[in-house]
Amino acid sequence: MKPLVLTLRARPDQRLDLAPLVPHRLAGMAAAEIERVEVQTTRRRVLLADIFHLRMGDVAQIRIEGACDRLDRIGHEMTSGEIVAEGDIGAQAGRLMTGGSLTVHGSVGPWAGSGMKGGTIDILGDADERLGGPIAGEIAGMRGGVVRVRGSVGERVGDRMRRGTIVVEGDAGAYAGSRMIAGTLVVVGRSGPLPGYLMKRGTIVLGKKAVRLSPTFIDCGVHDLIAARLMAAFIGSYSTRAAKLLSRPLRRFAGDMAALGKGEILLRA
Amino acid sequence: MRALTVKGVRIDDTFAEAFGMRATAVIITADSPRWAHQAALTMTGFATSVIGCGCEAGIDSELTAAQTPDRRPGVRVLLFAVSTAELQKQLQARVAQCVLTSPGSACYAGLDGEERLRLGNALRYFGDGWQISKRFGGKHYWRIPVMDGEFVCEATTGLTKEAVGGGNLLIMGRTAQTTLAAAEAAAAAIAKVPNVIMPFPGGIVRSGSKVGSKYKGVPASTNHAFCPTLRGAADTALDPDAACVLEIVIDGLTSQAVAAAMGAGIAALVKLGPRRGAVRISAGNYGGKLGPHQYHLRDLTP
Incomplete structure (x- = not known):
């Protein structure tokens, strides 16, 4: 069956909340009903049809054509199905997702994958700060699922992450994996200063040796870990570069000793 | 006749x-087939009859590196007992004493199924607080620091009543x-x-x-x-x-x-x-x- 296609007419004059645009919330709706879904974030009412040209299809597969950084909350609380965005999108993409897949053929704004519990997010461009991180007032960030970023990510990727896997094939900004509670973060490229800042538990794997590491991380030596092989086998289906990195012996740093200190940074040896 | x-x-x-029995399976891997076999042999020693040994156990098959979760040579071991409780007790004791102790070993679930027995979930306490939990791809593993590195053990394994x-x-x-x-x-x-x-x-x-x-x-x-x-x-x-x-x-x-x-x-x-x-x-x-x-x-x- 053909997917539901939404083509952007023009850049909207306000930020849009596209949270209703997920398969489980559109299920059973006719084209006319979908067109009347409200997506404004200001007092000026905006209907989906005002912004997008709609070509009806299977709501379990949604395609968004046209790039705009004002398209926020795409894939919000998504439970199943597939959403493909053909260009750049805005903030909080795939936030609180529990299943299904979100693919972005462009870049995403801040808080992509924030608090997600399951499913996969694939970002072919870059991601802004706090990928997978909690929004203000939340205790934990990402809790499951997999996020892959082909490009680079901003500061604090995986902030307060609790479970799940983030793979960044490009570079990461400062404080990658800050305050991590647990989970796995792989940065194949260069990492900004102080990765793992105040992390409690969890694993951060870094592909480049030249890293400004906090002195509160303790060098535990070079190891060929079985756990890294298991991670490589799992990550291989998402990123061959990350899998290759994990297949080599890695230098283990335990930390952050300024916090609980049960986390680890694995550096290319 | x-x-x-x-x-x-x-x-x-x-x-x-x-007779009907309860059974489970685990996969034991090591750096070489010899040491995977050794761990399996030790684990299945004194497991000839449920009457005197608590369980019956043996090696089902030798696995090549391509067939195991960590891509190392391995062995699949089956364990049989008369009750779920006894099977759990025997599995825990045998993996703890014979597999955890064997150089370079790792232990994984060898059987799927809804009903589970505790494997790493029971052994993780050996880590004395330094054990690390890892979840990916729907699997849950425990990493327990030991003197030759880490003992990696899947959290649970399957149980069959058939x-x-x-x-x-x-x-x-x-x-x-x-x-x-x-x-x-x-x-x-x-x-x-x-x-x-x-x-x-x-x-x-x-x-x-x-x-x-x-x-x-x-x-x-x-x-x-x-x-x-x-x-x-x-x-x-x-x-x-x-x-x-x-x-x-x-x-x-x-x-x-x-x-x-x-x-x-x-x-x-x-x-x-x-x-x-x-x-x-x-x-x-x-x-x-x-x-x-x-x-x-x-x-x-x-």
Whole structure:
């Protein structure tokens, strides 16, 4: 069956909340009903049809054509199905997702994958700060699922992450994996200063040796870990570069000793 | 009992009687096949019979590096017990004492299924607070720091209630040498069948037992009807040409696996023939009243 296609007419004059645009919330709706879904974030009412040209299809597969950084909350609380965005999108993409897949053929704004519990997010461009991180007032960030970023990510990727896997094939900004509670973060490229800042538990794997590491991380030596092989086998289906990195012996740093200190940074040896 | 004769080997018209059991499987890996095998062998030692050992265990198959979760050579071990609680106890004790301790080992679930037994979830406390939990791809692993690095162990493994214990073949030959050769050939053939184990030494038992004894408090005693030295002194089930009897006991994850294993054993015995191997094949049962599974030799004969 053909997917539901939404083509952007023009850049909207306000930020849009596209949270209703997920398969489980559109299920059973006719084209006319979908067109009347409200997506404004200001007092000026905006209907989906005002912004997008709609070509009806299977709501379990949604395609968004046209790039705009004002398209926020795409894939919000998504439970199943597939959403493909053909260009750049805005903030909080795939936030609180529990299943299904979100693919972005462009870049995403801040808080992509924030608090997600399951499913996969694939970002072919870059991601802004706090990928997978909690929004203000939340205790934990990402809790499951997999996020892959082909490009680079901003500061604090995986902030307060609790479970799940983030793979960044490009570079990461400062404080990658800050305050991590647990989970796995792989940065194949260069990492900004102080990765793992105040992390409690969890694993951060870094592909480049030249890293400004906090002195509160303790060098535990070079190891060929079985756990890294298991991670490589799992990550291989998402990123061959990350899998290759994990297949080599890695230098283990335990930390952050300024916090609980049960986390680890694995550096290319 | 009218015997069927295939290529000179007499096959009794009888059946093996077997019981339902609880079973689980684990995959043990190590840096080399030798050390994976060593850990498995140690774990399945003293696991010949549920009566005296708490469980019956054995090696199901050797796995190549491509077949294991961590891409190292491995071995699949099956464990059988009479209750879930006993199976859990035996699994935990054996993995903790024999696999955790073995150099370079790792231990993974060897069976899928809704119902689970605790594996790493029970052993993680050995880490004394330094154990690390890792979840990915729907799997949950524990990393326990040990003196040669880390012991990686999957959190749980599957449990099956469909398992069958007590499939068997009684192999009778003219001499001890030919009977042992026959039993070895049958055991080698059965070892190739997936999802079954032969818990006794090398897969072979020489002291088959019957239920009960003349002595109070002894639950099982020698199967005197099959003891060649008692022929004539007691009621015997042996023909004049049998001087030695060996038994193969088979436990399987499914009833079909046990039937396949017995069939493979009979085929190997028939192939070897009466001159170099067995003159007669029979099976042990309790008159069909105790066990829910019956494997009739004539149905399994090639």
